[in-house]
Amino acid sequence: MSAPTRIGILFGGPSAEHEVSCASALGVARALAGGGYRTVAIGVTRTGGFRLMPDAVLAELRDRPATERAIDDRLTVTGPAVELRSGPRPGTVQVSAVNAPGAVHAELDVVFPVLHGPFGEDGVVQGLLESLNVPYVGCGILASAVGMNKVAMKRALRxxxxxxxxxxxxxxxxxRATEDPEKLVLGLRRPLFVKPASMGSSIGISRVAEGDDLAAAIEEALRHDQLVMVEQGVTGRELECAVLGGWRPEASAVGEVRVAGGWFDYQQKYFGDADPMIVPAVLPDEVTERVRELSLRAFAAIGGWGLARVDFLYDKTTGELYVNELNTMPGFTAHSMYPKVWAAAGVGYREVVDRLVELARTRHASRPVTATGSDR
Ligand SMILES: Nc1ncnc2c1ncn2[C@@H]1O[C@H](COP(=O)(O)OP(=O)(O)O)[C@@H](O)[C@H]1O
Ligand SMILES: [Mg+2]
Incomplete structure (x- = not known):
């Protein structure tokens, strides 16, 4: 029997989505362990340092019964400070003690960056992993960067x-140089959605209806990013579809998030009492098919690889469908939409994770050899 593939799960991170990532990572750790992989969990602190979670701590968290709310069920960033270095065999990395590279804690064949938001989902970590020449799950640098930046993403889609x-x-x-912020949004009908260009989980987003304070909403978005996007609101339904694959990606079943109060804010996403997801969404067949087709086109538009969740706004009155955004590392807890819409299409959580690991290797094997990092 060949040795089990060794997978490093990267989780946590400096973004405002730290906790969500810790919850997603526990789901992935459980699936990988169940799939016969050897897993190593590497927590990323809020300042970007790497910490190796001791095996016993990982086992304890992984084996405890799931809690009711996904966000409470999560890994924690703990353990000795470590760094990633190229391994002795090309395509592997070593997890070694900081300042003592001889002290190797683990060796990895594939890295699974279960990180959401800036740093982990925007190409930064992907660049690190490219330079280490190790296979990693999900989109490469460019698709990650485009997917994270709502302005670049909309340009690619358009x-x-x-x-x-x-x-x-x-x-x-x-x-700051404009006297009246209304001048910046001329031609857009309210309600408006004011967003930081690079964020996620609805953090920093405000819905601005008639009579609401636009300037306050822009200030809030600016706390997260220097670049702000203001969108015309669509009143209707929110649909989501998962994409999985490489050269010939596939689209899952379509799910719906039932939203209260006009939009899906952070509170509802992670702390809502009722499960807002309806899977599969109840839709005419042709709408379902159009969502699936547009999902694949959106994935191709950003040059995606591995996975993405594509989110739609479905206008109640006109029947028009809009792609709202792509998430290149969507929420991955057992309660998350990404695994749910795949389950509805007959692909279980463990199979999704298996395929992602395989796709990481395919991409790595097919990329042109440039710097290998092996002489570092
Ligand atoms: N143009 C829009 N029309 C209606 N609702 C919107 C619009 N843009 C965003 N929203 C609402 O805000 C939520 C978060 O916006 P989104 O662009 O998906 O940002 P995030 O990356 O933080 O998830 C959406 O799920 C939706 O409820
Ligand atoms: Mg969203």
């Missing part, structure tokens, strides 16, 4: 003729 909502984007200095 260039490929994918329907998106009317919007404007501006930088902090433009806003």
């Amino acid at each position: 260039a490929d003729g994918i329907p998106i909502t009317p919007h404007v984007a501006f930088e902090a200095h433009t806003y």
